[in-house]
Amino acid sequence: MLRKATLISAHVVDEDGKPARMFAYQRTAFIVAPTEQTVLTLYPRHQAPESLRTPIDRIIQRAVSAAERKEKRETKRINVRKAELSVERAQLDLRRAKSESNRVVAEMTARIGLIDAECAKLARELLEIQREKTNLMKGVVAYI
Numbered sequence: 567m568l569r570k571a572t573l574i575s576a577h578v579v580d581e582d583g584k585p586a587r588m589f590a591y592q593r594t595a596f597i598v599a600p601t602e603q604t605v606l607t608l609y610p611r612h613q614a615p616e617s618l619r620t621p622i623d624r625i626i627q628r629a630v631s632a633a634e635r636k637e638k639r640e641t642k643r644i645n646v647r648k649a650e651l652s653v654e655r656a657q658l659d660l661r662r663a664k665s666e667s668n669r670v671v672a673e674m675t676a677r678i679g680l681i682d683a684e685c686a687k688l689a690r691e692l693l694e695i696q697r698e699k700t701n702l703m704k705g706v707v708a709y710i
């Protein structure tokens with residue numbers, strides 16, 4: 567586990583006041599001898615002190631709120647655009663059904679295909695925004 571640990575500080579003191587280094591891995595602090603790779607003691611940590619936890623909680627809350635606002639804003643924008651495209655598609659479909667001209671039918675069919683492609687792109691964009699928020703929330707778990 568020490569090989570995977572991250573150096574937190576090269577200058578700490580152990581319980582006896584001797585110099586040491588501190589590493590961390592999976593919520594465990596390792597106090598290591600200053601010159602050797604000898605573990606002096608381990609401190610499992612499941613919760614940070616209040617003085618550290620409070621400002622970090624605020625930062626996390628701001629990041630979560632920002633992600634939720636972004637998701638809500640982008641969802642609304644995408645849904646409005648999809649509704650506009652749906653209306654345009656219905657008008658083109660009606661015009662295609664009424665038309666006797668092969669040229670007009672082909673043009674309407676081509677435009678309907680473009681609209682369908684844009685709707686699929688918007689759906690992928692919405693899914694990507696939701697995944698981004700989900701990944702952020704998964705990251706938050708490490709700090710709770």
